[in-house]
Amino acid sequence: MPVLPTPRGPLSATVLTALRGAPGSLPAGTDVPTPGDALADDDLHLALYACYELHYRGFDGVDERWEWDPGLVALRATLEAVFEHGLHAALDGWTPPAADDTTMDLALRAIADADDSPSLSRHLERHGTLEEFKQVVIHRSAYQLKEADPHSWAIPRLAGGPKAALIEIQADEYGGGDPARMHARLFADTMEELGLDPAYGAYVDALPGATLATVNLMSMFGLHRRHRGAIVGHLALFEMTSSIPNRRYATALRRLGVRAPRATEFYDEHVTADAVHENVAAVDLAGGLVRQEPALKDDILFGARALVELEGRWATMLLEAWAAQQPTLRSTPRAEAVAA
């Protein structure tokens, strides 16, 4: 089981200190100041990440009743409000493309096409170093070791065609029932081949707020029924922008001399799997959901646009740090061992 991460400021200290004690012990009325950057703040996003992890795998030595502790849920709601406000502020001036149930694929594609953030996969394919590649794998591990789980929260909130479409995708993500083929397992295999620790949560202390925010985004969308449109849009855009980048990541690994099939399988698998998923997600899932609930159209597109926003900021952070020869991971004993 993952160990509790180390606090990075007052909010994460409040949450993580409380989790070491008994449920019900969280002091009421924790002040949540508005951070400078609600989409990347280390303290805010570690606190939120810790709250969400209670719904996934939990932490070693933490009382499992904390998951629904009213005091913690109340604090989490305040953290989420800050995050959500930050998202809306960042997307101020953005208007969802026009669409109906038959054109959601086009609207989602328009959002993907309008993304002008730099391409991490292109950089790695052509010039990236093995050290940079390993860093990306570490950043991604916070999501990829629980790949598909945040979107699975949507399953009981959907019905009929969109639910069937989501299951069609998730069945592949979970290896069609074969634990060795689960995408999270394939990612762990890649980590092992690269000499990284594949244990769930092993690198959380090394991940900056901008990375944790990409995971918190899907947890927030997934855990709230009112965000069911957003989590669907998030998944659709994820799948629609996956095949080609994953081919580039696989090419990068081979160029860097990492040729073991076990190292590249995660990326190779996604090239063809997501060529299926993108259509199912955009047309059958997103379009199907709009057919059932037309009012969710803008929520779906917001979820997609929010993904593009956070992924773009994350990729920019990495590329700028590398260009300036700066670290992209927070320094922890574990991160330093990787860099060495």
Add this chain to the structure above:
Amino acid sequence: MSAGGARITPYRDGPLLIRGTFTLADQDGNDIAFRGQTVALCRCGRSRQKPFCDGMHKATNWRAASAAQDPHAATQDTASRFVRERDSTPG
């Protein structure tokens, strides 16, 4: 899903998805292996993993409707698309 059969869906500007019960084999009768219950077969011609779609239809802005094409429809549209495809083909 139609009982016992395969259902083939051309997705707009993308591959053919095949669901249900089917086999995939080359012209010599050798099975073509695939994972999962659904396969996406390339219909744009640009995939580097034929017969499967690998997403390249997007990089080349390939266009095709999901519904059947009308052979009597105007050709003007096709001509202008051809130009656009060439413009957008990445180097």
